[in-house]
Amino acid sequence: MIDFEEAFPAEVARYICTERLGRAVLAKKELPSTNTLCTQLAEIGVPEGLVVVADTQTSGMGRNGRSWFSPSGKNLYFSMLLRPDCKPGVVPQLAIVSALSLHDVVCRLSPGKTIGVKWPNDLLCNGAKLSGILCTMSCTGANVDYAVVGIGVNVNMQADEFPSDVNATSLSLLCGKELSRAHVLAEFLTVFEAYYMEWQQSHTLAWFIPRWNECSCLEGQYVEVEQGRELVSGVVEGITDEGHLRLRDASGKIALAYAGDAHIRKR
Numbered sequence: 497m498i499d500f501e502e503a504f505p506a507e508v509a510r511y512i513c514t515e516r517l518g519r520a521v522l523a524k525k526e527l528p529s530t531n532t533l534c535t536q537l538a539e540i541g542v543p544e545g546l547v548v549v550a551d552t553q554t555s556g557m558g559r560n561g562r563s564w565f566s567p568s569g570k571n572l573y574f575s576m577l578l579r580p581d582c583k584p585g586v587v588p589q590l591a592i593v594s595a596l597s598l599h600d601v602v603c604r605l606s607p608g609k610t611i612g613v614k615w616p617n618d619l620l621c622n623g624a625k626l627s628g629i630l631c632t633m634s635c636t637g638a639n640v641d642y643a644v645v646g647i648g649v650n651v652n653m654q655a656d657e658f659p660s661d662v663n664a665t666s667l668s669l670l671c672g673k674e675l676s677r678a679h680v681l682a683e684f685l686t687v688f689e690a691y692y693m694e695w696q697q698s699h700t701l702a703w704f705i706p707r708w709n710e711c712s713c714l715e716g717q718y719v720e721v722e723q724g725r726e727l728v729s730g731v732v733e734g735i736t737d738e739g740h741l742r743l744r745d746a747s748g749k750i751a752l753a754y755a756g757d758a759h760i761r762k763r
């Protein structure tokens with residue numbers, strides 16, 4: 497039997513239609529975290545486009561210090577190595593570009609289902625989380641050396657396999673059938689490469705905003721965002737070209753949320 501480490505990259509290669517991204521795929525049966533290995537490889541000069549995948553992660557990392565549940569044989573856990581020619585401040589936009597790329601793929605794979613994007617970069621179906629994105633970077637002075645975009649997608653999890661305290665769903669629950677993880681990855685990389693090239697033209701989200709607004713599940717909702725020690729709240733009115741959440745407060749003023757988790761609240 498051919499093992500995951502050989503079979504997975506070969507299957508991605510069968511489906512992928514990119515020029516650079518994912519032309520090198522390093523697949524490992526088990527890793528602490530794909531982001532950690534991808535970062536180590538970035539540090540020794542591996543070129544843009546490498547994708548690191550694991551069948552299971554023993555210390556999968558989520559946003560804000562949380563962990564990412566990463567059982568074997570079920571889901572996609574991968575990290576992309578990017579070397580964008582941009583200033584550090586715009587790199588977090590790549591998480592939004594990634595979320596929109598994944599949104600395109602998931603909508604195609606599960607026709608008839610309503611998939612929403614939740615700022616900053618989650619994909620949800622009926623409030624249940626389908627994927628998560630963790631973007632890190634390294635800079636020298638004012639220049640970005642590399643960015644690592646790590647993505648976890650719930651692909652073939654069944655409802656009773658999720659931890660009881662998480663509200664999550666999977667692609668197979670949406671489509672009613674098992675999916676090939678390599679196929680989902682290849683589809684994602686193909687869309688993401690095109691979007692990444694578009695983003696590289698301006699290093700803003702201007703081109704993406706109409707798409708984002710169409711599928712944002714926070715639009716018009718009253719939300720609170722914890723930003724460090726500060727709490728920003730208001731009714732969501734889209735995102736800015738820089739990827740910040742626009743919130744209109746009770747006095748009619750717009751406040752911006754830059755990072756953090758957004759919670760929908762009753763007014």
Ligand code: BTN
Binds near residue numbers: 528556573627
């Ligand atoms: C989130 O908290 O929503 C972000 C989760 C990101 C998880 C992915 S799985 C692949 C990559 N490796 C990690 O350790 N984390 C990211």
